[in-house]
Amino acid sequence: MELSRRGFLKLSGAGIGVAALAQLGFSTPAFAAAEELRISEAKESTTVCPYCSVGCSAIVSVMDGKVVGLEGLPDSPINQAALCSKGQSIYQVANNDRRLQKVRYRAPGATEWEEKTWEDAIPRIARLIKDTRDATFVETEDVNGSKVTVNRCEGVAQLGGAALDNEECYLISKFARALGIVYLEHQARI
Amino acid sequence: MNREVKRYVGKNPRLKGVMNLYREVFSTQRKLSRDIPDQFPHIRGAQVSFRIEENELLIKPDELEVDLQVLREILRELGKVLEKKGEGPLEGMERFLEEELEDDEKLRGLIDAFLEHDDEELAERMEACSLGPAVLHMLLHISLAPFFWKTTGALLRKTNLGQVPQGRCPVCGDLPVMGYLRPDDGLRVLECSLCGARWGFPRIMCPFCSNMDQEKLRYIFADKDDSRRVYLCEACRKYIKISAPPGEKDEEFVLPLEDLATAHLDLAADEMGYERGCRTAFS
Numbered sequence: 001m002e003l004s005r006r007g008f009l010k011l012s013g014a015g016i017g018v019a020a021l022a023q024l025g026f027s028t029p030a031f032a033a034a035e036e037l038r039i040s041e042a043k044e045s046t047t048v049c050p051y052c053s054v055g056c057s058a059i060v061s062v063m064d065g066k067v068v069g070l071e072g073l074p075d076s077p078i079n080q081a082a083l084c085s086k087g088q089s090i091y092q093v094a095n096n097d098r099r100l101q102k103v104r105y106r107a108p109g110a111t112e113w114e115e116k117t118w119e120d121a122i123p124r125i126a127r128l129i130k131d132t133r134d135a136t137f138v139e140t141e142d143v144n145g146s147k148v149t150v151n152r153c154e155g156v157a158q159l160g161g162a163a164l165d166n167e168e169c170y171l172i173s174k175f176a177r178a179l180g181i182v183y184l185e186h187q188a189r190i
Numbered sequence: 191m192n193r194e195v196k197r198y199v200g201k202n203p204r205l206k207g208v209m210n211l212y213r214e215v216f217s218t219q220r221k222l223s224r225d226i227p228d229q230f231p232h233i234r235g236a237q238v239s240f241r242i243e244e245n246e247l248l249i250k251p252d253e254l255e256v257d258l259q260v261l262r263e264i265l266r267e268l269g270k271v272l273e274k275k276g277e278g279p280l281e282g283m284e285r286f287l288e289e290e291l292e293d294d295e296k297l298r299g300l301i302d303a304f305l306e307h308d309d310e311e312l313a314e315r316m317e318a319c320s321l322g323p324a325v326l327h328m329l330l331h332i333s334l335a336p337f338f339w340k341t342t343g344a345l346l347r348k349t350n351l352g353q354v355p356q357g358r359c360p361v362c363g364d365l366p367v368m369g370y371l372r373p374d375d376g377l378r379v380l381e382c383s384l385c386g387a388r389w390g391f392p393r394i395m396c397p398f399c400s401n402m403d404q405e406k407l408r409y410i411f412a413d414k415d416d417s418r419r420v421y422l423c424e425a426c427r428k429y430i431k432i433s434a435p436p437g438e439k440d441e442e443f444v445l446p447l448e449d450l451a452t453a454h455l456d457l458a459a460d461e462m463g464y465e466r467g468c469r470t471a472f473s
Contacts, residue, residue: 020325020328020472023325024272037412037454038413038414039411040414040416041408042408043407044393059376071376072376074376074390075353081374081377082375
């Protein structure tokens, strides 16, 4: 039988770092567990804690598409592996049976919530924004006796959070300013 | 060391032979290292930081002081240990220890090729020796290690290497034996197979090709024990084993023993087509 290079390396122990031991007479399979191994696989990714403006980094371990572990990133100059009690709980953002996964709606005056689809929700949100904007829009203002164009929407406010990244914040502030929103704030300014 | 060997053999009795060999080699190295004279560090303070920043080795090949007489003594003693503890006859060891070792020029050439990581030159010189290349490499590795311990000990007495994002030892340039996750903070720490220096290394990075693409990095573990992991890199197809120390004191974690105890993970990674990126005295 012709032995491939990989096969030879494995027998001689060279491929797994014990070639000298093989030459000293120690057989690799004899000391490596020879039974069939059940191998599992996982992946690590870095993420940023969404709870406050400090921006602590964390490592998320994912197995079969499910988050199975979370720890502070030791390489981060900000938190150097430490996570506060809220940061440690971000594991529950992904694994939490109380997490809302569908749109819920409570009509004005109603006491019960009802489930809605995004197809119902998005046009409704857009309608309310449009109506509020139209009702509260200020086109001009008197400044020292002369009319000045201000194009200001005073009935809607926009608040950003630490979970948003730079690009999301950019798009949201662009959108808000296009509507004329002036009450534009971010949690990181607190 | 004895306690650790006992712990590993208690868990897997098949490790008894190799663990006893390592224990014997280690205690002989420790005993003989007392014959190596104490040294003043050749560089200090800011020079150490400067070299690390500039990716320069802290001990360059020509900066290691090797007394050939002391080295011969160490080679002889360790050669006898290998003969005694090995489970098969060692051809050529006697001839190497009695005849070839006496030639200063030949020995110096072997040491230089070894220290300069010149694998081709080393292989050529090894061919000319009576010992098999793997055993000769191991003998050189374990005999030169005590010289490095002495110099590294003097050099790092007041300096912590901290985090150095490179896969080769910042002190002597050799490859790591494997790594562990520090219990305090989860920092990935690698240990040099030759000089024993330990340095921090980023968690999401391949030590062999510096790949940081998270999509190309993953780890495997056996039998639901994720305290012993094999980090695989899709970019260079190499792997490194990373374990968690059994107790809270990582200083007592003997990685060469852990490396032997996790040989089953090497076999698993090899089966998957990945190449071992680390080195030990046995490779």
